[in-house]
Amino acid sequence: MKTMKCKDLGGACEREFNAPTFEEMAEISRNHGMEMLKIQDRPHLEAMNRMREIMEDPQKMQEWINSKRMEFDKLPED
Helix, strand or coil: CEEEEHHHHCCCCCCEEEECCHHHHHHHHHHHHHHHHHCCCHHHHHHHHHHHHHHCCHHHHHHHHHHHHHHHHHCCCC
16 A cells, blocks of 8 residues: 555645555545535645646646656555
8 A cells, every 4th residue: 555645646635545556546536536526625626727737638648647656656655
């Protein structure tokens, strides 16, 4: 298991997520984002708007994913 914070994954808070793989970490982060969207959390909405800009360009999105995957891979096991 490895730990990353919401902010580490482009989010807006210090909530920690734990997962054994990057794919699972991304899924947990997505689910958290959806929860924040439902409650209209302003800082998270702003973070989502920044992510939308990245998502509009497939190359930028892939670069972003690759950089986050590398960060995950470098983390020590919990």
